[in-house]
Amino acid sequence: MSVELVEVVRSGFRECVHRGSAVILDPAGEPTLTLGEVHLPIFPRSTNKPMQAITLLRHGFEPVDDAELAIATASHYGEPDHVALVRRLLDRFGFDEKSLECPPDLPVDEKARAAVLSGSHEPRRIYMNCSGKHAAMLATCKINDWPTEGYLDEAHPLQQAVIATIADLTGEPETDLGIDGCGLPIIPVSLVNLARVFATMATADSDAPERRVADAIRAHPRVISGTNAPDLLTMQATPGLVCKIGADGVHAGALPDGTAFAYKIEDGSDRARIPLTLAILQRIGVDWTDAHTELAAPAVLGGGARVGVIRAIPGVL
Numbered sequence: 001m002s003v004e005l006v007e008v009v010r011s012g013f014r015e016c017v018h019r020g021s022a023v024i025l026d027p028a029g030e031p032t033l034t035l036g037e038v039h040l041p042i043f044p045r046s047t048n049k050p051m052q053a054i055t056l057l058r059h060g061f062e063p064v065d066d067a068e069l070a071i072a073t074a075s076h077y078g079e080p081d082h083v084a085l086v087r088r089l090l091d092r093f094g095f096d097e098k099s100l101e102c103p104p105d106l107p108v109d110e111k112a113r114a115a116v117l118s119g120s121h122e123p124r125r126i127y128m129n130c131s132g133k134h135a136a137m138l139a140t141c142k143i144n145d146w147p148t149e150g151y152l153d154e155a156h157p158l159q160q161a162v163i164a165t166i167a168d169l170t171g172e173p174e175t176d177l178g179i180d181g182c183g184l185p186i187i188p189v190s191l192v193n194l195a196r197v198f199a200t201m202a203t204a205d206s207d208a209p210e211r212r213v214a215d216a217i218r219a220h221p222r223v224i225s226g227t228n229a230p231d232l233l234t235m236q237a238t239p240g241l242v243c244k245i246g247a248d249g250v251h252a253g254a255l256p257d258g259t260a261f262a263y264k265i266e267d268g269s270d271r272a273r274i275p276l277t278l279a280i281l282q283r284i285g286v287d288w289t290d291a292h293t294e295l296a297a298p299a300v301l302g303g304g305a306r307v308g309v310i311r312a313i314p315g316v317l
Contacts, residue, residue, distance in 0.1 A: 002036040005265070005316060006272035010300050010308040017313075018272035020249065022263035023191045024284060025199060029258070031192060033283065035316065041188030042264050043178050045246030046075045048166065048187060049133055050201060050213045055165040056136050057209035059158075060143040063136075063216075064092070070220035072136035073213060075245065077226025078107025078127040085223065086131045093139040100125040101152050102134045102182040109226050130182035154185040163187060169197045169210075181247060194252045195262035202242050202254035214242040214254075230274050237291035238281060251277055259284050271310055274298060279312030 008016040021036025031038070053073040063069040068089055076082035090096060104123035107113045116127065125131060137158055141148045146157045153159065154177055163185070167174065170193040180186040189197075204211035217224050221235040224244065230251075235241050243253025249265025251273055261280045265272045278296035282288060300308030 002266045003316070004313055005035065005263075006269075006276050006310065007313050008271075008300060008308065008310050011302065012308075015300075015308070018249075018265050018267060018269050020263055020265040020272070020276075021191060022276070022280065022317075023195055023261065024280060025192070025195050025258075025260045027199075027203075027258035029196055029199060029260075033317070034192075038191040038262075041172065041175060041190050042250065043180075043186050043246075043248075044189050044194055044250050044252070045180060045186065045248060046130070047194060047244050047246035047250045047252050047262075048180075048189070049073045049075065049130075050217065050244055051166045051169055051197060052133060052162050052184075053136070053213045054169070054201075054209045055158075055162045056140045057212060058165060059140055059161055061136060061140045066216040066219045067223055068136075069213065069216035070223040071132035073217060073244070074132045074224040075129045076132055076223065077109035077112065077229065078105070078129065079109045079112045079226055082132070082223065082226065083126055086126055086135050089132065089135040089139060093135075093142050095135070095138050095142075095148070097124065097126045099138055099148060100128075100131055100134045101150075102128045102130050104128065111227075128182065130180075130184075133184075134182065152183045152185075159185050169200065170194070191252075191262040191264060195254070195260040198242065198244075198252050198254035198262070199258040199260035202256055202260070203258045217242050217244065230270075230277070233295055234274070234277055234281075237289060237295060238286050241281075241286075243277070245273065249273065253277070255284070255286070271298070275310050275312050279317045283317045 002019040006018040023038040024033040071085040105128035178186040201210045201214035221232045225231040240256040248268035252262035254260035297309045299306040
């Protein structure tokens with residue numbers, strides 16, 4: 001059962017409440033805080049992307065640099081540097097944009113989207129926030145002589161490899177799969193095991209695929225997200241943190257010592273995400289800075305002025 005985690009206060013009045021479930025793990029992997037239901041599987045959505053990228057490394061994908069590995073893990077905003085990285089990856093393995101099987105989309109970033117629309121351009125597959133992952137999947141198919149058409153199908157060798165890797169990393173039993181927004185299979189994982197995967201990534205040996213993905217995310221938080229994105233802002237404020245959001249209110253992360261967290265906002269609200277993540281970071285004892293304080297309580301506006309706050313509910317964490 002979910003619990004109240006985040007509230008929206010306007011002019012002293014509690015206007016909205018966001019419920020959910022959350023878990024915090026100590027460096028030994030044991031829960032130090034559980035709120036709601038943390039053992040039942042959820043769809044982690046794009047929080048699964050690091051595990052998908054680990055699969056690619058385990059099966060021969062070798063990025064030319066950390067930025068290329070980061071774009072393979074990204075929920076990018078479709079900004080010019082993101083698109084350039086995806087195109088570079090496609091070009092390196094002899095693919096064009098039409099080979100991508102993710103749906104056409106517009107950039108998430110407002111400026112990038114406005115530039116596309118003002119140029120009378122239409123949605124494209126390369127703008128879709130998962131296009132980097134899809135490009136890296138195509139590359140891995142080519143490396144392994146797997147079919148490059150139909151790589152979205154759960155029976156495809158690539159997706160079977162992803163399923164096996166996620167089972168290995170999480171210890172979750174086989175279960176029915178869903179379909180993610182980009183068309184790929186989505187594998188349910190419990191919050192407690194999702195947090196443990198991020199702890200494994202943060203503490204693995206430096207040459208292990210798990211650690212390579214974590215280091216690429218930490219080195220390029222903007223590549224895996226975009227301008228003013230939650231992951232970018234949170235990792236900039238917290239050196240050593242590796243984290244990744246997923247659609248519909250999922251977030252997970254870990255510190256270098258293996259302290260980790262994962263949560264799911266029940267209504268999928270994005271506005272609840274940063275206040276809850278910052279409250280968790282404060283609970284686990286990160287060195288608090290002005291940047292954290294600024295992020296922890298986003299303003300509620302009325303007539304352009306601050307009239308309230310979005311915050312983790314006091315005393316819950």
